[in-house]
Amino acid sequence: MSETNNPLLSKNELPLFTQLKPEQIEPAIDSILSENRKTIEKLLSENKEYTWNNLVYPIEIIQANLNDVWAIVSHLESVKNTPEWHKAYEITLPKISEYYTELAQNEKLYQAFLKVRQGAGFKKLNFAEQKIIDNNIRDFKLAGVALPPEKRAEVKALSMQLSELESQFQQNVLQATQGWSLHITDVDKLKGLPDRALEASRLQAKEQEKEGWALTLDYPSYHAVLTYADDRGIRETVYQAFTTRASNLFPGKEKFDNSQTMVKIMKLRQRLASLLDFNHYAEYALANRMLKSPEQVLHFLNDLSDRCQDVAGKEANNLKTFAKEQCQIADLRPWDVAYVSEKMLHANYAISQETLRQYFPEDSVLNGLFTIVNRLYGISINEVKQFDKWHESVRLFEIYDANNHLRGKFYLDPYARPDKRGGAWVVPAKVRVKQLDGNIQAPVTYVVTNFSKPLAGGPALLTHDEVTTLFHEFGHCLHATLSKVDYPSIAGINGVYWDAVELPSQLMENWCWEEEALKLFAKHHETNEPLPHDLFLKLKASKNFQVSLGLIRQLEFALFDFNLHMHPAEENDAYIQTVLDKVREQTAFLPLADFNRSQNSFLHIFSGGYSAGYYSYLWSEVMSADAFQAFKSQNKVFDNEIAARFLYNILEQGGSKDFMDLFVAFRGREPEVNALLKQYELVQ
Numbered sequence: 001m002s003e004t005n006n007p008l009l010s011k012n013e014l015p016l017f018t019q020l021k022p023e024q025i026e027p028a029i030d031s032i033l034s035e036n037r038k039t040i041e042k043l044l045s046e047n048k049e050y051t052w053n054n055l056v057y058p059i060e061i062i063q064a065n066l067n068d069v070w071a072i073v074s075h076l077e078s079v080k081n082t083p084e085w086h087k088a089y090e091i092t093l094p095k096i097s098e099y100y101t102e103l104a105q106n107e108k109l110y111q112a113f114l115k116v117r118q119g120a121g122f123k124k125l126n127f128a129e130q131k132i133i134d135n136n137i138r139d140f141k142l143a144g145v146a147l148p149p150e151k152r153a154e155v156k157a158l159s160m161q162l163s164e165l166e167s168q169f170q171q172n173v174l175q176a177t178q179g180w181s182l183h184i185t186d187v188d189k190l191k192g193l194p195d196r197a198l199e200a201s202r203l204q205a206k207e208q209e210k211e212g213w214a215l216t217l218d219y220p221s222y223h224a225v226l227t228y229a230d231d232r233g234i235r236e237t238v239y240q241a242f243t244t245r246a247s248n249l250f251p252g253k254e255k256f257d258n259s260q261t262m263v264k265i266m267k268l269r270q271r272l273a274s275l276l277d278f279n280h281y282a283e284y285a286l287a288n289r290m291l292k293s294p295e296q297v298l299h300f301l302n303d304l305s306d307r308c309q310d311v312a313g314k315e316a317n318n319l320k321t322f323a324k325e326q327c328q329i330a331d332l333r334p335w336d337v338a339y340v341s342e343k344m345l346h347a348n349y350a351i352s353q354e355t356l357r358q359y360f361p362e363d364s365v366l367n368g369l370f371t372i373v374n375r376l377y378g379i380s381i382n383e384v385k386q387f388d389k390w391h392e393s394v395r396l397f398e399i400y401d402a403n404n405h406l407r408g409k410f411y412l413d414p415y416a417r418p419d420k421r422g423g424a425w426v427v428p429a430k431v432r433v434k435q436l437d438g439n440i441q442a443p444v445t446y447v448v449t450n451f452s453k454p455l456a457g458g459p460a461l462l463t464h465d466e467v468t469t470l471f472h473e474f475g476h477c478l479h480a481t482l483s484k485v486d487y488p489s490i491a492g493i494n495g496v497y498w499d500a501v502e503l504p505s506q507l508m509e510n511w512c513w514e515e516e517a518l519k520l521f522a523k524h525h526e527t528n529e530p531l532p533h534d535l536f537l538k539l540k541a542s543k544n545f546q547v548s549l550g551l552i553r554q555l556e557f558a559l560f561d562f563n564l565h566m567h568p569a570e571e572n573d574a575y576i577q578t579v580l581d582k583v584r585e586q587t588a589f590l591p592l593a594d595f596n597r598s599q600n601s602f603l604h605i606f607s608g609g610y611s612a613g614y615y616s617y618l619w620s621e622v623m624s625a626d627a628f629q630a631f632k633s634q635n636k637v638f639d640n641e642i643a644a645r646f647l648y649n650i651l652e653q654g655g656s657k658d659f660m661d662l663f664v665a666f667r668g669r670e671p672e673v674n675a676l677l678k679q680y681e682l683v684q
């Protein structure tokens, strides 16, 4: 196969998904990797003195070329997980890992960067260019390049093994999720399920060529059953399957058990940290974060936990009382929690996601979102109709700024599919980069969600939760797209600390709770009637329903993650459970099931970038609450002066400065934890 005909290597502005075949991935990646290796060798050997222009910048460019191609491959692996695509991904992943580890461990390159850092030209560079050089030197050190050769080789081997194990962990979860479904022939067993969920499960059964209904572990199906199914036994069965995925207790034919994978991952991570002279992996992870020490993180989490205890206790008791008095459930079990909560929410606020859904047809929500960001940042968004896509439901949009300059494009892949990973996320497809000829490559972004697909003849109707998810992901998309930084390693969301990257996304969620904003798009899909004021008031009142229990749940994940990464690795997986049990002493306000092994499917910390970083969600929430209070305190949720400050100091800056400095530039001071408690009305 000729390389020039490989659609992955085409210089097209947008990827040619329909022309791409799985077998083209490996040769394309091989070709770029070999080209990049040659270029780096050449840059190192040709130059006597190293500078920004003859070393750092050209490397930024070739890295961007590789990233653009690899983004397509890993994207398809997430949204089109057929055996062929997965195999192609699995073959190339180790090559990519090897390349990055090799690059990070290239001692000659490290020495060359040190020379640029020490050179007379360094002071003349702008702060973004200086930051890139400092980031590189930091990363070289974290990759062990300053270590003796033996230890350095071990760091390299560890990194490669880790990336394979993390991918294995994710595959086990995905396959367990896909490998289980519950076939129902008696519709009475599904009483309580909303019509839409019922219809979706009928279609699911049809897809499996069965009569009746099929319940799966895809999140929309799982969520609907746990929240609405009156049949307690069905709820228990689905809950048990979901929370034991990828464990030895999973009821599927194959277990896809992650227990040993977790042990191995933890062992390698702790070894890696100790090789690099850190006390543990948690300390190692913080070398690249906004919060700088383990004490700072634990203090933040424990302080927040202390402040939530009383209210969480009260909320849990209210739920148990309600279960007993109104639902005839005397012994509240984990699979009753969402169900009873929904009933309680409905009784207290007479509101259900199903009612609200009628007011959130997909297109109206999208237009509303676009109007809001237009009023805030002056940007306009147009849909592109003709383009090459990986699935028929995918859409493409362009973002123009107030001066009518194209700032970037984004794909939206809205609906859940069997071959698509669950959840919602944003990944840069192409990062903004100033090419060597001075031309700017505009960024392109993938926005992926897993909403229920529209039923025949109607529009997709989103729950308010889904609307919030869409706003959240769009916040990431703006961060990735509105960047004005010209260098890919620190443009958009690249190079932004993990514990800061959720600020733009969580900030966007706030507009889903403001009547002035909802008026723009919450309209009944049949009558076009706007969301009634009393329904809005109930929605607003429901926002803080069980808020402490929600925070405590997040704190449980965050404390488990952080404490686990401070703990010495052990041979047996039992210690992982022990760390979790210890955390639960301060977080278990609701009943637990002995069989629950949700740690075995905890993708964020065992296969995502959130290891020793789950606290970031809460930390970003503190920042976003604090940022939104800048708008609220002026009583102007569309204040474009404050928005302009956010755009200029945060969205456009990417990772070009330490994030604390960016936040202070926007807000005039560091984030205050109290802002979060205030937002949730836990303090006045």
Ligand SMILES: [Zn+2]
Binding pocket: 472, 476, 502, 505
């Ligand atoms: Zn996010």
